[in-house]
Amino acid sequence: MTAVLSPSIDLDQVNQELDGQHPAQILAWALAQFPTGLVQTSAFNVDDLVITDLLYRQLQPAAPIPVLFLETLHHFPETLELVKKAESHYKLDLQVYQIRGVNDRTEFAQKFGESLWDTDVAKFHHLTKIEPLERGLLELGTTAWITGRRRDQAVTRAEMPYVELDKLGRYKINPLAAWTRKQSWIYVAEHGMMYNPLHDQGYASIGDEPLTTPVGEGEDERAGRWRGLGKTECGIHI
Template sequence: MAFRSRSNSSDREAESGYASGSSTASLPDIYFTRPHLKFVNAQLAKLEPVDVLRWCLTSLPQLWQTSAFGLTGLAIMDMISKLDYAIKPNIELIFLDTLYHFPQTLDLVERVKERYPSLKIHTYKPEGCENTADFEQNFGERLWESNEDRYDYVAKVEPAQRAYRELDVKAVLTGRRKSQGGKRGDLDIIEIDDQGLIKVNPLANWSFKQVQAYIKENDVPTNDLLDQGYRSVGDWHSTQPVTDSEDERAGRWKGRNKSECGIHNKKSRYAMFLQEQEEKRQQELSDAIHQGLKIEAAP
């Protein structure tokens, strides 16, 4: 299993027969075999999250954090800020502003900036949009109701992909955990998505109570909505409070057969639709060119 490989046969013909970090040979940015990935996950599962972060600093280039400022992401931010390690943790953060966040979430972003002044936050919005009015002019009002897949794509998936591309991201830290329920129940600490992006879930094995305890002990700033029965906070139009007996993410897209927005799915249905449309367009173009050549060649 190789990711972003740029090697070719001539590169492998180095005089020594080997390539080192200072070599000019072109190598894959990051490489895992399936058995190696399984071994790494088994080992990391035995470690505390802080030790997982230390491993990441040693092993993964171009490491970033993605967060919507949920409890787990906040705990990871705080851990990074306190990390006592020989390698300085220079991990910057990507925040996807869908333009439909609660005011309390945006207020939290500002409080986080004050609490962690050295943390650099890169905010990405839907393409061509600075505010909600721009979004609704470009894509229509209440798009999450009229075309949910398209909404997920333009508000979250495309901005995330743009961020990874523009920032040359190779690996990201996420706040996903097994105890959040839904499709996250069998989460590994290290995952590889279908684009070759490495996703690290340092708190994958922690419970909600463990995260809460860490947040309280370290006086980490949190979303004011948590005091109103919310546990997992996303867009205001698709987030509700939950009861103590419900999964942590039960308030996200409540009443719908859905638990993820598409960022952590293999590929969103809308993205696949776009790909299919582009492939169809390319095929039609190829057919037209071929037909034109046949007409031109006719006697």
């Protein structure tokens, strides 16, 4: 892949200017800065849905912002049902990307073996997330993409800026960087938002079904992701 030409932005200056602003204000800045080529990437976790609600209900840009969802073929049924509900409720410009040439878990297992996530989790993530994401961002003509990451989610995200560059020179915008998990849930309650029912069953952060477990009391929010594998990221945000 070749580098993407993006508008010239002084990252240090813009991160100082955005510091302390509400996520809605950061998103408004993004809409003004990137009238085209702006994409939201979403796994339909609570933080992603907060951003979608801000974009589609509150800010209401003239043209809907594409929402890029990675169909890994290994999601919980509850997650896929939530995607359908959110697409209908917000009338999303939903863009679904998945591995080429494979249509379901059975075909995936036949092609790559049973439980690839156990034998080669890096390959599993490349096939189901990294390559489809890169292809999706490229095909959508992305100049800047919005994530739902927060600094308090993991030590690897503690210094995350509001705006940064990815490896191809596209801008990554993290409007919830300074928010806490509590603030996201307060927003959900205040606006009566839908959310994944698995959150009520102890799943603090929800990814692929084979690699996600409930979180125990006192555990880190993302402790249930890739439990026992020593991972903190799937590779998308590295």
